[in-house]
Amino acid sequence: MGSLSAADDKKTIAAMIALQSRTWLGVPVRKIPPDLMALQEVIYETKPDIIIETGTFWGGSGLFMAGILESLGKGRIISIDLVAKRNRHPRMVCLGGNSTSTEILERVRSLIKPSDRVMVDLDSAHNLEHVRKELELYGPLVTPGNYLIVEDTNVGDPAEAVSEFLGANPQFIVDKSREKFSTFFPGGWLRRAGSACS
Ligand SMILES: C[S@@+](CC[C@H](N)C(=O)[O-])C[C@H]1O[C@@H](n2cnc3c(N)ncnc32)[C@H](O)[C@@H]1O
Numbered sequence: 323m324g325s326l327s328a329a330d331d332k333k334t335i336a337a338m339i340a341l342q343s344r345t346w347l348g349v350p351v352r353k354i355p356p357d358l359m360a361l362q363e364v365i366y367e368t369k370p371d372i373i374i375e376t377g378t379f380w381g382g383s384g385l386f387m388a389g390i391l392e393s394l395g396k397g398r399i400i401s402i403d404l405v406a407k408r409n410r411h412p413r414m415v416c417l418g419g420n421s422t423s424t425e426i427l428e429r430v431r432s433l434i435k436p437s438d439r440v441m442v443d444l445d446s447a448h449n450l451e452h453v454r455k456e457l458e459l460y461g462p463l464v465t466p467g468n469y470l471i472v473e474d475t476n477v478g479d480p481a482e483a484v485s486e487f488l489g490a491n492p493q494f495i496v497d498k499s500r501e502k503f504s505t506f507f508p509g510g511w512l513r514r515a516g517s518a519c520s
Contacts, residue, residue, distance in 0.1 A: 344382075345382060346358070346382040346383070346385055346386045347382075347385060347389075349380050349381055349382035349385050349410060350379065350380040350382050351379075351380070351382025351383050351385075351386060352379055352382070352383070352445075353383055353473075353506070354504065354505075354506055356503030356504045356505060357503070357505055357506055357507065358383075358386060359503055360500050360501075360502075360503055360505065360511070361386070361387065361390075361443075361471070362386075362390055363500075364441070364469050364471075364500065364511075365387060365390045365391070365394075365441070366390065366394070367518075368439070368441065368467060368468050368469060368518040369394055369396070369397070369439065369518065370397060370438075370439045370440060370441035370465075370468055370518075371396060371397050371398070371435075371437075371438035371439050371440070372397065372398055372399075372400065372433070372434050372438045372439070372440045372441070373387050373391070373397065373398075373399040373400070373440075373441045373442075373443065374399075374400050374402070374430060374440065374441070374442045374443070374460060374463065375387065375399055375400070375401040375402065375442075375443045375445065376402050376421040376442075376443070376444050376445060376446040376456055376460070377402070377403060377421075377444070377445035377446035377447075377473075378401040378402065378403035378407040378416060379403065379407070379445075380407065381401065381407050381408055381409075381410040381414070381416070382410075383443075383445070384399050384401040384407075384410055384411070384414050384416070385410035385411050385414065387399050387443075388410065388411035388412075388413040388414045389411065391413050392411070392413055397413060398413050398414070398415060398433070399411075399413060399414050399415070400415045400417060400430055400433055401414060401415070401416050401417070402416075402417045402418075402419065402421045402426055402430070402446070403416070403417075403418060403446070404418065404419070404420065405418045406418030415433060417429055417430070421446050421452075421456055421459075421460075422452065422455045422456060422459060427459055430463075431463075434463070438465070439465045439467075439468055439518060440463050440464055440465045440468060441464065441468045441469050441470075441471075442460045442461070442463060442464050442469070442470045442471065443469075443471045443473065444456045444457070444460065444470075444471065444472050444473060444480075445473040445474070448473070448474045448477060448479055448480050449479050450479040450480075450482055450483055453472065453479060453480045453483035453484075454483040454486065454487070457470075457472070457483055457484070457487040458487075461487060461491060461494070464494075464514045465514065465516075465518070466514050466515060466516020466517065466518070467513070467514060467515075467516045467517045467518025468513070468514055468518050469497070469511065469512065469513050469514075470494060470512040470513075470514065471507060471510060471511055471512070472484050472507060472510040472512065473506065473507050473510060474506055474507065474510075475506075475507045475508055475509050475510035476505075476506050476507070476508055480507075480510065481508075481509060481510070484496075484509060484510060484512070485509075488512070493514055493515050494512045494513065494514050494515070495512065495513055495515065496509050496510075496511065496512060497511045497512065497513045498511075
């Protein structure tokens with residue numbers, strides 16, 4: 323994997339700083355607008371019943387995704403952070419704990435019905451070991467045709483974890499079409515083979 327040039331690095335850091343001031347309906351959100359747009363398209367097209375988000379932060383991204391589910395008239399977002407954050411929307415369920423702990427996994431599983439279509443968005447800690455573990459635990463929950471989004475693949479460790487995961491899980495493919503806008507998750511928009519909508 324190539325490393326970032328000094329100029330790219332500077333650009334990424336500046337963009338990261340700018341992220342701090344982004345909000346969705348007044349709630350801070352740590353995503354760039356093109357990634358929010360792409361997320362909206364993914365949710366609209368695949369219509370998941372459940373979205374699992376690791377890394378709530380202030381809840382801006384959860385509120386954003388819950389609002390799209392509201393527009394579709396169905397679905398819930400389960401959002402996990404080390405400490406349960408404020409619930410921002412009736413379609414949002416906030417859980418507190420380590421996303422890779424057995425307790426959290428059990429609580430997440432208990433909220434999913436067998437018929438649910440499930441999408442996952444990994445945006446908690448971005449170190450190799452953690453992303454690797456999240457992929458191992460949450461990857462199997464994603465249903466055919468739905469997405470497993472691994473955020474911040476532009477900074478190294480998450481990209482390495484994705485590459486390992488794809489080697490062992492050929493049922494997932496990188497959907498490059500989701501990178502038509504600028505993205506902080508290059509190679510991180512993974513779609514599970516199959517059809518999402520009946
Ligand atoms: C990048 S922020 C999430 C940003 C949010 N998804 C958004 O777009 O606005 C990462 C969050 O992950 C949480 N976090 C870090 N390690 C975690 C872990 N092991 N389990 C659950 N959450 C974790 C942090 O507390 C932080 O709020």
